[in-house]
Amino acid sequence: MAGKSLSAMPGALRSRRPVRFIGTLAAVMAVAGVSACNTGSVLDLQPAVDVGSTSAVPAGSGMQALVPSNPYMTAAYPRFDRPLSSPDQLPADEVSCRRELKRLRVSYTDLAPINDGGQCGIDHPVKVTAIGNIEMKPAATLTCAMAASFASWTRNELTSAARWRYFSGVKSIRQGSSYSCRKIRGEGVLSEHGKGNALDVMAIELNNGKVIDVRKPGLFAFRERALLNTVRADGCSYFTTVLGPGYNYDHRDHFHFDIKNRKSGYRACR
Incomplete structure (x- = not known):
């Protein structure tokens, strides 16, 4: 694969999937009421609540x-x-x-x-x-x-x-x-x-x-x-x-x- 350009790679191997995963993770975190701090550490996750x-x-969550x-x-x-x-x-x-x-x-x-x-x-x-x-x-x-x-x-x-x-x-x-x-x-x-x-x-x-x-x-x-x-x-x-x-x-x-x-x-x- 060393000689192939990114555009020539099969769709399944392109780098878009991680981007979609990050978007999905952000969506899940938003629903859960959590956002990441500037440090980027998982241990630094903090509440994202509209006070x-x-x-x-979220409506319909039963909470x-x-x-x-x-x-x-x-x-x-x-x-x-x-x-x-x-x-x-x-x-x-x-x-x-x-x-x-x-x-x-x-x-x-x-x-x-x-x-x-x-x-x-x-x-x-x-x-x-x-x-x-x-x-x-x-x-x-x-x-x-x-x-x-x-x-x-x-x-x-x-x-x-x-x-x-x-x-x-x-x-x-x-x-x-x-x-x-x-x-x-x-x-x-x-x-x-x-x-x-x-x-x-x-x-x-x-x-x-x-x-x-x-x-x-x-x-x-x-x-x-x-x-x-x-x-x-x-x-x-x-x-x-x-x-x-x-x-x-x-x-x-x-x-x-x-x-x-x-x-x-x-x-x-x-």
Whole structure:
């Protein structure tokens, strides 16, 4: 074949097939909600979700999308994380924190350090999949400290409020964003999401099948409003920032919880 030109080769041997394959792969990835980053590495595949819409999942797929409407939020749908190869090398405070996670019955995986440039990243991230019998949908990538704070709030406040108001346990928590390298809109300051210190809750699913949307409930949704007001107020004992519907337009459809370290000790609970 060395003496033959490309145009003289049989159609089956021409180089068009790889091009069609790449196009097909791109189409499959688009349907799955995944796009490749600039690095070109398979391990760097990241979510490709239109965060300005709630219809990121293809019609007819049978899947239900729950995506933040804030264009500065990115849905935390599955990223290709690398497990930590040597958990024994963790600092003492991180080891202690993981003991607390186990005490709180948190199902998690230690991940390799995340460094996305600048201030974005987590030195010792964990990927939380469940808190006891409560599933995290999707799994959340956080610092251990944030994971422990959220687990404590879930077990002590959320589950108690659900049993009191609905006589039901909590089946799952639907979160819209955990670790995400981005700035706060209009401020140019790195969001606590970029440090793994924040989590956004979109909805709460109960064991009895009831799904409580965090968005401001209707006028006559008394039980729903009471539960959301309770868990929101109680969150101020576990987080340094609690924002949600009614605070501003960007938080109209979710609760934002974070553990930002402020020198003054000030807590923003709104």
